[in-house]
Amino acid sequence: MTSxxxxxxxxxxxxGHRSAAEAIAEATHQLYGEACRVEIADPWANHTPFPINRxxxxxxxxxxxxxxxxxxxFRSTSNRRxxxxxxxxxxxxxxKSLKDFxxxxxxxxxxxxxPVLTYFSIRALQEADxxxxxxxxxxxxxxxxxxxLCPETDSCLVPTELARDRALDSGLPLEKVKVVGLPVGSKFAEGVGEKESLRDELGLERDRPTILVVGGGEGIGKVHKIARAIAKARINAQLVVVAGRNKRLRQRLEKVDWEIPTTVFGFVTNMRELMGASDVIVTKAGPSTISEALIIGLPILLSGFIPGQEEGNVEYVMNKGAGTLTEKPQLIAATLAQWLQPENETLTQMAQKAQRLGRPQxxxxxxxxxxxxxxxxxSSTQSLTLSRP
Structure with a gap:
């Protein structure tokens, strides 16, 4: 059989876009092996002329x-005009570049x-027949x-029911829209072990509540300020801070004389284990991190969001009871101190609600x-016909 x-x-x-692409490629290889050849490409950056490619x-x-x-x-381009x-x-x-590609x-x-490559790719395919x-x-x-949201797509796979409603409202046919979740690495479908065992493996204190602070793969946001506020509050917990690829941030964090037990990581490939070892995550409202945390059943304290595409993520997490939004570092520390009180059931309740939302498959x-x-x-003979905006 030809692959x-x-x-x-x-x-x-x-x-998030690259991590989603890599998760799909990984899952395709896992299911079909040599029956499929998967290539990940950035045609906008690598196949369009200067200065568009920048x-x-x-x-x-x-x-x-x-x-x-x-x-x-974002908002000015989110309407037909x-x-x-x-x-x-x-x-x-x-x-020309996209059609040739x-x-x-x-x-x-x-x-x-x-999103940009969805519309422009479909238009290129239509014009090139x-x-x-x-x-x-x-x-x-x-x-x-x-x-x-191009109705001409053969299949539109969305992460949530709210996204499906948005797609249908925009005119996509019902039979083309499916709620599947957001693709994350296959490790997250395997589940995690006990918190105490994971903490042992990571060199953390076994019996101390654990706060995970992340800034995404690039280590962006107020990671340093948030971590310092938590430590200065002397919360009865240990702190795990992931600086991502941000070497300058990691160096700043490693120079600190921390008030509570703190472990600093750079870019990691074991986020599942770090999440599994933690009691709560502090993160901006990126969809990949949120989706991973929901699968683990990890309560989410959102520290910020990108206007436009991440605003709905905040509402989703809060309305589903899986977390909340607190943007000021001192208020983040105060919220965590309250949640980690021995008699407080907030984290337990959030964890249960989060896990019900997770889509590991x-x-x-x-x-x-x-x-x-x-x-x-x-066997398909129908070519794409694009609806012009």
Whole structure:
């Protein structure tokens, strides 16, 4: 049997898109082995002309240092008029590059885990008359930009019921929209052991409550300020701080004379174990970290969010009772001190609600959907016809 070629298109605007792509690739290999060949590509950065190919590099500075401007961009393009302007500006500059890219690759299925690449990829396929199955894997939990929502996709896989409602309201056919969860690494589907055993393996104190503070793979946000506020409050707990790839942050943290037991990590590949060893996580409202915490059943104290796409994540976590939002470091410390009081049942209740929301099989379900479409490609004769914004 000839192996099926799966092309996953993404953009390195935040770490969540790449981690979702890698989780799907991992699950596809786990289920189908050599029957599928998976390639992850960033066609916007690597196959469009200068200076368009550098736009993704502006995302980090925008969301970290110019949140008001990012919020304006997100909201002004989240309606039909704004999308139409966006497309008229960028499509002439990328159309040839994207069409050539897909002609050269000619996969059985294209999977998009990024909103911009969803719309522009489908438009490129339509203009090039390429009959390639297309799967949209939405990696925002609730607040979906309209670029995600192309009715011409063959399958739109969303992480939550609220995202499904948004997709249906935008005009996607009911039969194309499925709630599967957000894809995370296969380790999270395996479960974790007892907290005490995990703490032993990680070199932590076995019987001390554990607070996990993270800033994502890039170590962004107020990680240092939050960790220092918690330590200065002298909470009866131990602190685990993950600095990610942010070497400067890690060095600052390692120089501190901590008031409570504190362990500092850089970029980690054992987040499942760190979460399993912890009683609560402090994190910004990134969808991947939230999804991983829900699978583990870990209460979430959200320390901030990116305006636009992460606003709905906050409401989702709070409305489902899996956590809360507290942005000021001193209030974060005070909240944790209250939750960790011996008679307080808040964390126990949040943990139970969080675990009910987790979808550990999401990546495997997505891989199965992709493979089914790949097998059906040869019998498909319908080309994509794009609805113009």
């Amino acid at each position: 099926k070629k799966i092309l996953i298109v993404m953009s390195d605007t935040g770490g 736009l993704g590099q502006l995302y980090g500075p925008l969301v970290n240092h110019s949140t008001i401007l990012w919020k304006l961009i 704004g999308m139409s302007i966006l497309v008229r500006i960028f499509w002439p500059m990328v159309r 897909f002609r050269q690759n000619n996969p059985d299925v294209i999977v998009s885990v990024h 390429l009959r390639i199955s297309f799967v949209t894997v939405v990696t925002d939990l609730v607040s979906l930009h309209p670029l995600w 999401a990546a495997l379900d997505i891989a199965a959907e992709i493979f089914n479409l790949a097998q059906a490609r040869s």
